[in-house]
Amino acid sequence: MSVRKILVPLAGRPADEEVLATALSVAKAFEAQLVALFARADPTEALPYLGDGVSGQVIEDLMQAAREGANEAAARVKASLTKAAAAAGIPMAEKGGEAAMPSVRFVDVTGRRDEVVAKHSRLSDLIVFGESTTGVAGGTALEAAMMTADRPVLIAPKKAMAPAGGSVCIGWDDSPEASSAVHAAMPFLERAKKVTILCIGGKELDPGPGSTLADFLALHGVVADVHILDAAGRAVGEVLLEQAEKSKADLLVMGGYGQSRLVEFLFGGTTQHIRSHATIPVLMAH
The missing domain is CATH 3.40.50.620 (HUPs)
Structure with a gap:
């Protein structure tokens, strides 16, 4: 087995930079592509829980706030990826261009996080999770990758050393x-x-x-x-x-x-x- 595609689910939190450091070290060691995955929730899925007494304007305001929050989080993920990749000397893969190795790519998908992670994990060689995504909040995504998609996961704690070659x-x-x-x-x-x-x-x-x-x-x-x-x-x-x-x-x-x-x-x-x-x-x- 070779490691050619590494999936890293990110949420736009400060801890993203720490997990990216470990994931990028693995990508560099194996000349693989790192795919940073951002899963944004679909705000319309919350509509059934708002109740019948909520006005249309309030619903629209909530939907807009949710979209703006997701856009901001996605921008933070992409910025962290760009910064970390540049520091590691790894280029961003160009859409439609030649697949340079190692490289990084950003994917923004709408859907339930655990379902999105499971789907994208199926065609990945390794899924890397940070410490902040292995607890209650992120645990279902990790389990989805390991058990639903049947793929290996790498848990990267804070300030982790490079796991390859030692x-x-x-x-x-x-x-x-x-x-x-x-x-x-x-x-x-x-x-x-x-x-x-x-x-x-x-x-x-x-x-x-x-x-x-x-x-x-x-x-x-x-x-x-x-x-x-x-x-x-x-x-x-x-x-x-x-x-x-x-x-x-x-x-x-x-x-x-x-x-x-x-x-x-x-x-x-x-x-x-x-x-x-x-x-x-x-x-x-x-």
Whole structure:
């Protein structure tokens, strides 16, 4: 798998610049095109909730205010993209022109954010989300990309280092989700200077699955060390992040939503913990 198209959903917030820095570093490393996606809400969808007693003039004023707000947010996204791309020395792709690589492109679409993100994610190699878009407000869009569109996502915390070409830790539990994440991360793993497989469980944990993954990676030219860790009753997400930080990893690779989203939401889980506490870029797949 190669990384040629990177989708970055943006909302016109100050945090856009931080996620763009990480996404642009990935685009530059893989000579890919970064597509900044702005999804503007359709103001007419709010009409059924206004009630029958609202006058036509008030409705029109609300619609106009919503359109102006969306236009301002879209302008901020485009300005942040232009500024960040110029600083990184990456050109803006011209419509109808030759597809220079790496490059950036701006897309402005009207529709529900999660639906727009899911649609555009289907034909993207990687979707990058910033820290501010992984919480309650942006969580549905991230889940839409990873679960509805079945694409890998990269969570970029504030002041994240470049995730390509350094040290990579893999959170491995022999699950289908973890396997998907490893396959999605192969472009990063093949470039990594150091790869560490973290298998977390009790003292009875069989090292076999981790060794099987190491053998698989070796066939792709990736040398990996296997570390068997005892969680000692602690949350798996907490141990994963702690070990990744101790290893000075530039990227953590792991499966996402090994249990249902409802269970994760109600009782917490590894995915939710990582999304809320990650201090390094995290590549997840389902």
